Amino acid sequence: MTTSTERDLPAVAGGSPAKQTPYGREKRYGAEELRELQEALEQGTLFYAQGRKVRQLEEAFAAKNGVRFAVACSSGTAAIHAAMIAAGISPGDEVITAPITDMGSVVPILYQGAVPVFADLHPNSYCMTAASVEAVITPRTKAVLAVNLWGNACDLQALQALCDRRGLMLIEDCAQAFGCVYRGKPIGTTGRIGCFSLNEFKHISCGDGGIVITDDETLAERLRLATDKCYNRKPNAVTRNPVFLAGNYRMTELQGAVALAQLPKLDSIVERRRAWCGELSRRLEGTPGIALPQPTPGCDPSWWFYMMRVEPQTLKADADTFAKALQAEGLPVGAHYIGVCVYEYPIFTGHSAFAGGEHAYSGRAYHAGLCPTAEEILRTCVSLSVNEAYTAADLEETARAIRRAALWFASGGH
Numbered sequence: 001m002t003t004s005t006e007r008d009l010p011a012v013a014g015g016s017p018a019k020q021t022p023y024g025r026e027k028r029y030g031a032e033e034l035r036e037l038q039e040a041l042e043q044g045t046l047f048y049a050q051g052r053k054v055r056q057l058e059e060a061f062a063a064k065n066g067v068r069f070a071v072a073c074s075s076g077t078a079a080i081h082a083a084m085i086a087a088g089i090s091p092g093d094e095v096i097t098a099p100i101t102d103m104g105s106v107v108p109i110l111y112q113g114a115v116p117v118f119a120d121l122h123p124n125s126y127c128m129t130a131a132s133v134e135a136v137i138t139p140r141t142k143a144v145l146a147v148n149l150w151g152n153a154c155d156l157q158a159l160q161a162l163c164d165r166r167g168l169m170l171i172e173d174c175a176q177a178f179g180c181v182y183r184g185k186p187i188g189t190t191g192r193i194g195c196f197s198l199n200e201f202k203h204i205s206c207g208d209g210g211i212v213i214t215d216d217e218t219l220a221e222r223l224r225l226a227t228d229k230c231y232n233r234k235p236n237a238v239t240r241n242p243v244f245l246a247g248n249y250r251m252t253e254l255q256g257a258v259a260l261a262q263l264p265k266l267d268s269i270v271e272r273r274r275a276w277c278g279e280l281s282r283r284l285e286g287t288p289g290i291a292l293p294q295p296t297p298g299c300d301p302s303w304w305f306y307m308m309r310v311e312p313q314t315l316k317a318d319a320d321t322f323a324k325a326l327q328a329e330g331l332p333v334g335a336h337y338i339g340v341c342v343y344e345y346p347i348f349t350g351h352s353a354f355a356g357g358e359h360a361y362s363g364r365a366y367h368a369g370l371c372p373t374a375e376e377i378l379r380t381c382v383s384l385s386v387n388e389a390y391t392a393a394d395l396e397e398t399a400r401a402i403r404r405a406a407l408w409f410a411s412g413g414h
Helices: 030-043 054-063 075-085 106-111 130-134 156-166 217-226 253-286 319-328 371-379 392-410
Strands: 069-073 094-097 115-118 143-147 168-174 193-197 209-213 305-309 333-335 381-385
Touching: 030 054, 054 069, 054 209, 069 075, 069 094, 069 217, 069 253, 075 106, 075 168, 075 193, 075 209, 075 217, 094 392, 106 115, 130 156, 143 156, 156 168, 209 217, 253 305, 253 392, 305 319, 305 371, 319 333, 319 381, 319 392, 371 381
Parallel strands: 094 115, 094 143, 143 168, 168 193
Antiparallel strands: 069 209, 193 209, 305 381, 333 381
């Protein structure tokens, strides 16, 4: 008798690749962006404080997220650095964050002379938990930077309750989570400050850019100063002499114009990603040897990418082997995401952030084993790139590729 696995062999076993057509794509920038750019150029200035586009973007983004204030800046990293400055993070302070993230989450902590402290993650949501954060709080802890990875929210309600109890500031890194909804609220609005990235690879983009949101007027004023060398550009300002150290993280009117045109597209982008990835999870449910991503309870994620984990004992294959099998099927996948946890990078293990002199983090030991669950996630994960233009045919072929490869490995076919 012929088994289903034998009837549908994966490409690595001699079958035809499941992906028979190119993945769907659509033009990202067009007439809307050109119109906004033309208007920006016709202003006669590209400086944010004199033009209209950055201000319009800030007003629209604040309204969309139901907050009072939004401050645009030059990148997602700049957004987080501005948040650190506004929060008063200073040399010797500790800021707790996630070990699976981009360096853009961590660089601002180091630039403030503060010490990054890493909290472990939930094995299937891939986000920080309140218990893991509480376990690394010390008297020097000043803030928690919650990284909302892959478009999913951390357990923000529990994190905010913990921060309230311990007198800490909760800041959200929402670079991968545009459009995510957590317990009925837009991402970035549970914490005191929410930080977003507008780089080329995010849900919406202006090439490079960032934006920060808050409901706190004092923080908003500090965020504005933190992005503009601490220059107070209000027409009625008594003085423009800086009162604290701040960088030049200004967004230009050109960036603001493109982002302003992109913002109305966000809902459609997120809706399509949400529908596609949700259906993919439904089709893959019960696949042997594969652990699917689990949104945090109360969260409706926006799916920046789709990351599953292999269960080697059941699958009888590791992440590299499975990823190669899916690549043979024509899927845009890779194993191990960022490779190793951030704290295993040489900048941490060798304390090499600065060419000379001591830094507050120099006395802290960074090494493998600090966050065992995060390390296991990276050892076993396989990530699938996602785009809102993916079609029903893409869904069918992707689900078939993953499922038939997993069934073949799990049956010992290799």
